[in-house]
Amino acid sequence: MNRADVDTxxxxxxxxxxKKGIAITDQTTFAGDLxxxxxxxxxxxxxxxxxxxxxxxxxxxxxxxxxxxxxxAVCKLQND
Numbered sequence: 001m002n003r004a005d006v007d008t009x010x011x012x013x014x015x016x017x018x019k020k021g022i023a024i025t026d027q028t029t030f031a032g033d034l035x036x037x038x039x040x041x042x043x044x045x046x047x048x049x050x051x052x053x054x055x056x057x058x059x060x061x062x063x064x065x066x067x068x069x070x071x072x073a074v075c076k077l078q079n080d
Contacts, residue, residue, distance in 0.1 A: 001078060006052075007071050013047050014067075026068025052078060 011024060017040055018024070022033055030036040036044065045056055048070075054077040064070050
């Protein structure tokens with residue numbers, strides 16, 4: 001699956017979590033722009049892991065601050 005396909009799937013998964021209807025770009029931050037709290041992050045990560053059949057470790061989660069970093073991480077995990 002290429003980056004564009006991953007991006008499209010993650011955009012559909014983020015929709016229910018994007019309560020304020022923020023326009024999502026690669027620079028969109030989860031904590032700052034989307035105001036995700038820790039519970040929302042856990043639910044969102046679980047949805048991504050289920051959809052892509054991957055595991056995002058706690059260390060990886062801590063390093064992912066923007067939407068673009070998330071898309072890149074999912075692409076990398078799928079190709080490992």
